[in-house]
Amino acid sequence: MSSLIAPHSFYISTSQESQDIDARTIQEFGIESFTLMEVAGYSAFRDLIQRLQPKSHGLFFCGKGNNAGDALVVARYLLQHGFDITAVFISGTDDLSEDTRKNFQLLKRIKEANSSIGSLTIISSWNEFDLHTEADFVIDGMLGTGLDSEVRGDYNKAITWSNKEELPVYAMDIPTGLHGDTGKVMGNAISADLTYSFGTLKQGLYLNDGPGKAGEVIYCELPFPNHLKDICSAYLLDDQYVLAEPDRSPRHKYEAGVLYVVAGSEGLTGAAMLAAQSAWAEGIGAVILVCPHGNLPIYEKALPQIIKKPIGERDDYFFKEEHTEEVIATISEKKGKVLIGPGLGRNDSTIGFVQQLLETNEGDMLLDADGLWCLAQLKEWNKPKASTWILTPHPGELSNLLGRSIEDDHDRLESVKTLSTEKNVNILSKGYPVILGTPEAKAYLTSYDTRKFSRAGFGDVLAGKIGAFWSRDNSAAKSSALALLKGKHILENLLKADSSRIVEPKDFI
Numbered sequence: 001m002s003s004l005i006a007p008h009s010f011y012i013s014t015s016q017e018s019q020d021i022d023a024r025t026i027q028e029f030g031i032e033s034f035t036l037m038e039v040a041g042y043s044a045f046r047d048l049i050q051r052l053q054p055k056s057h058g059l060f061f062c063g064k065g066n067n068a069g070d071a072l073v074v075a076r077y078l079l080q081h082g083f084d085i086t087a088v089f090i091s092g093t094d095d096l097s098e099d100t101r102k103n104f105q106l107l108k109r110i111k112e113a114n115s116s117i118g119s120l121t122i123i124s125s126w127n128e129f130d131l132h133t134e135a136d137f138v139i140d141g142m143l144g145t146g147l148d149s150e151v152r153g154d155y156n157k158a159i160t161w162s163n164k165e166e167l168p169v170y171a172m173d174i175p176t177g178l179h180g181d182t183g184k185v186m187g188n189a190i191s192a193d194l195t196y197s198f199g200t201l202k203q204g205l206y207l208n209d210g211p212g213k214a215g216e217v218i219y220c221e222l223p224f225p226n227h228l229k230d231i232c233s234a235y236l237l238d239d240q241y242v243l244a245e246p247d248r249s250p251r252h253k254y255e256a257g258v259l260y261v262v263a264g265s266e267g268l269t270g271a272a273m274l275a276a277q278s279a280w281a282e283g284i285g286a287v288i289l290v291c292p293h294g295n296l297p298i299y300e301k302a303l304p305q306i307i308k309k310p311i312g313e314r315d316d317y318f319f320k321e322e323h324t325e326e327v328i329a330t331i332s333e334k335k336g337k338v339l340i341g342p343g344l345g346r347n348d349s350t351i352g353f354v355q356q357l358l359e360t361n362e363g364d365m366l367l368d369a370d371g372l373w374c375l376a377q378l379k380e381w382n383k384p385k386a387s388t389w390i391l392t393p394h395p396g397e398l399s400n401l402l403g404r405s406i407e408d409d410h411d412r413l414e415s416v417k418t419l420s421t422e423k424n425v426n427i428l429s430k431g432y433p434v435i436l437g438t439p440e441a442k443a444y445l446t447s448y449d450t451r452k453f454s455r456a457g458f459g460d461v462l463a464g465k466i467g468a469f470w471s472r473d474n475s476a477a478k479s480s481a482l483a484l485l486k487g488k489h490i491l492e493n494l495l496k497a498d499s500s501r502i503v504e505p506k507d508f509i
């Protein structure tokens with residue numbers, strides 16, 4: 001199994017990781033911190049100038065750390081483009097960090113030397129700020145990765161004021177009050193319309209409250225040497241690199257990929273059908289539905305294109321332990337991948353069947369839905385050495401696999417990394433974001449709104465698509481990523497045509 005190779009612009013870091021990269025760039029490569037701040041502020045300015053009304057009035061909310069310095073660089077460029085600048089120093093101007101102090105001096109000197117540019121107003125504490133000040137936008141340079149506790153005092157007041165106003169808010173690096181690692185609001189957090197993330201994407205922008213607070217996220221490159229970023233182990237999932245590798249071109253029907261779908265007990269046949277149809281729609285050579293014999297008539301009628309392999313007797317409506325050998329013989333007939341789980345049910349004998357299959361089958365397996373439930377009933381489990389597994393749990397199923405509850409999305413990210421490494425499996429953890437963990441302890445996070453997919457049936461469709469891409473010899477990680485991005489594209493197109501549309505699993509087949 002090989003992980004996906006993300007370009008450095010998709011690297012996600014914790015606050016500690018970004019501070020380490022920053023420090024090593026300065027110490028080992030002699031790029032000064034003042035230069036890093038200049039590049040950060042300048043790249044935010046380059047984007048902002050395209051969005052803002054020319055010569056409008058900006059409120060720059062500044063703390064005392066380097067986050068404020070970034071905002072002051074932006075202020076300097078906008079000032080020279082005729083914008084009116086009001087810089088509000090929430091906790092005064094006395095103990096600014098060194099680079100921020102330099103940028104504060106520079107801003108004032110530039111204004112002094114040029115009378116024809118925009119106006120510059122300095123407010124030295126929150127108390128001196130007139131709450132009725134009219135402005136066109138807010139630049140949030142209060143707190144960045146240096147946030148170390150719940151927001152205090154006047155920061156809290158400034159955040160509350162900004163959140164009540166209707167002004168667009170542009171955040172430097174991370175919205176003030178959002179925890180850089182967990183994405184949790186630390187008491188109070190500013191609601192940004194857009195966040196410029198400097199050097200690396202900050203993990204908190206994608207977890208818990210992050211997506212709701214950050215708005216659109218724009219990555220701004222800093223002159224960090226690439227290899228220093230390799231301490232990161234999380235990445236944003238994106239078409240740009242996932243789609244870059246071409247698919248293997250198929251020659252023979254069975255070379256175009258074979259997927260066995262072991263699924264569907266009586267009353268749950270819809271799940272098996274969605275998974276099988278979804279896989280078939282991806283144009284693979286064959287989808288072979290392995291089903292209890294009693295359910296065959298249902299599938300014969302509904303799934304003419306799909307090959308059916310009935311198991312057991314005519315009056316078997318669910319899988320039983322005595323079916324294990326027959327199923328293993330069936331799924332070994334042709335080289336292919338196996339999807340097990342959709343609509344299997346939780347009959348005791350079905351659990352025994354799944355557990356035996358998981359312990360003895362040496363082939364590659366994708367475990368979904370009830371397949372995961374059966375796995376989680378085992379006290380101890382490990383995949384056979386030679387096989388590759390993909391597990392696709394929703395939060396409840398992940399919690400069953402871990403044997404404990406999951407606190408939040410940060411806990412989910414850490415748990416997925418640990419479990420996929422310890423068990424040497426790939427885990428696609430459903431939720432917002434979806435987190436894809438690989439055995440190499442890497443995690444890939446989705447950046448789009450996955451909440452529309454949380455209705456019944458979407459999991460079956462997703463599993464079918466992962467299985468289809470996997471059956472065509474893509475890696476487990478790439479297959480999972482391709483299936484996710486396929487869903488994203490279909491959703492975008494449906495919403496483009498009708499933004500209020502309620503989407504259904506069948507729309508994605």
Ligand SMILES: NC(=O)C1=CN([C@@H]2O[C@H](COP(=O)(O)OP(=O)(O)OC[C@H]3O[C@@H](n4cnc5c(N)ncnc54)[C@H](O)[C@@H]3O)[C@@H](O)[C@H]2O)[C@H](O)CC1
Pocket residue numbers: 018019022036037040063064065066067068069070097142143144145146147148149150151152155172173174198199200222
């Ligand atoms: N990638 C990089 O490394 C670069 C980062 N830049 C920017 O710098 C900030 C990080 O700056 P830092 O000085 O470390 O921290 P902050 O500006 O976030 O603020 C620290 C400051 O705030 C006080 N503080 C902490 N928590 C609280 C709280 N809960 N309430 C009130 N005050 C608090 C703390 O005591 C410190 O005094 C990064 O995000 C980027 O924006 C560079 O400009 C470019 C390179």
Ligand SMILES: [K+]
Pocket residue numbers: 067140141142143144171172173174175176
């Ligand atoms: K900020």
